[in-house]
Amino acid sequence: MSSAALAWQQFRLERKLFWRNPSAAFFGFVLPMVLLLLLASTVASDPEDLDILIPGIAGMSVMGTTFNSMAYSLTFLREQGILKRLRGTPVPAPAYFAGFLGNAVANAFVQVGLVVLVGHLLYDVTWPRDWFELVVFTIVGVVAFGSLGIALSHFIPNFDSAPAYVNAIFLPAILISGVFYSAESLPASISGVAEALPLKHVIDGFSDAIIDGRGLGHEFGALAVVAAWGAVGLFLAIRGFRWDDER
Numbered sequence: 001m002s003s004a005a006l007a008w009q010q011f012r013l014e015r016k017l018f019w020r021n022p023s024a025a026f027f028g029f030v031l032p033m034v035l036l037l038l039l040a041s042t043v044a045s046d047p048e049d050l051d052i053l054i055p056g057i058a059g060m061s062v063m064g065t066t067f068n069s070m071a072y073s074l075t076f077l078r079e080q081g082i083l084k085r086l087r088g089t090p091v092p093a094p095a096y097f098a099g100f101l102g103n104a105v106a107n108a109f110v111q112v113g114l115v116v117l118v119g120h121l122l123y124d125v126t127w128p129r130d131w132f133e134l135v136v137f138t139i140v141g142v143v144a145f146g147s148l149g150i151a152l153s154h155f156i157p158n159f160d161s162a163p164a165y166v167n168a169i170f171l172p173a174i175l176i177s178g179v180f181y182s183a184e185s186l187p188a189s190i191s192g193v194a195e196a197l198p199l200k201h202v203i204d205g206f207s208d209a210i211i212d213g214r215g216l217g218h219e220f221g222a223l224a225v226v227a228a229w230g231a232v233g234l235f236l237a238i239r240g241f242r243w244d245d246e247r
Contacts, residue, residue: 004095006091006092006095006096006099007094007095007096007098007099008099010095010096010098010099010100011098011102011103011106013099014100014102014103015106032060032115033115036053036054036057036115036118036119037118037122039057040053040054040123047124047125049181050119050123050125051125051207051211052178052180052182052207054115054116054210054211055203055204055207055209056177056178056180056203057115058111058206058210059177059179059203060174060179060199061108061111061115062108062112062141062142062145062202063141063145063170063173063199064111064170065104065107065108065111066104066105066107066108066142066145066149067145067148067149067152067166067169068149068166068170069149070104070145070149070152070153071149071150071153071165071166072162072166073153074149075158075159075162076162078153078242078243079158079159081244083243083244084243084244101146104142104146105146108141108142112134116128125210126210126211128210128213129209129210129211129213130208130213130214130215130216132216133208133209133215133219134210136205136216137205137209137222137223137226140202140223140226140227140230141226143230143233143234144198144202144226144229144230144233145198145233146233147230147233147234147236147237148198148229148233148236148237150233150237151236151237152165152166154236154237154241154242155240173197173199174199176190176193177194177199177200178194178200178203183200183203197229198226198229198230201219201222201223201225201226202222204219204222205219205222205223205226
């Protein structure tokens with residue numbers, strides 16, 4: 001069987017395992033939708049607030065389904081010895097990781113699509129004005145957050161401590177990056193921190209793609225920041241990767 005066929009089989013297996021894990025499905029899909037519905041219901045009378053909330057929840061969903069998922073999953077797989085045993089199987093490592101990462105990519109695209117669909121059908125938020133820009137920012141965001149999640153997993157000592165490590169980054173990031181309100185209203189010091197992080201720039205790209213439609217060139221600076229984080233994440237993810245839990 002070719003490597004591509006093995007990767008496809010691994011992808012299908014990862015999809016089945018994902019849906020058989022209720023907690024993963026809840027935090028990956030249900031929780032962002034619940035937050036969207038609750039918050040949108042309180043600001044539905046103000047279209048400007050919805051124009052901030054929809055791209056914000058979409059950006060948060062991409063980070064949650066890649067950064068959080070990768071950090072949790074690889075910490076668990078390494079601690080349980082699954083990655084170490086994988087090296088003794090006929091499955092090539094590239095095929096395994098192609099299927100593993102493909103699952104996170106699929107989750108991110110489905111989640112963004114759901115946010116856009118709910119925003120349009122329930123709250124009359126416009127369909128994306130630039131679908132190409134939306135896809136590009138989703139792909140680059142997935143690469144950046146996914147690689148950073150893999151890199152973070154190298155520093156997590158055990159699975160029990162994974163939530164503390166992940167949430168110590170995830171929660172402050174969503175609070176200062178304009179997920180629930182405009183980041184422009186933040187103090188300059190906090191806004192400067194948000195500008196240095198990738199989530200705000202993913203949200204800015206989504207906002208332009210969904211609401212403004214000024215084109216990818218208008219958000220090229222934001223795309224460059226996210227791509228730079230992706231490059232750093234890939235370097236750290238590859239350099240620090242371990243198959244076992246020995247330190």
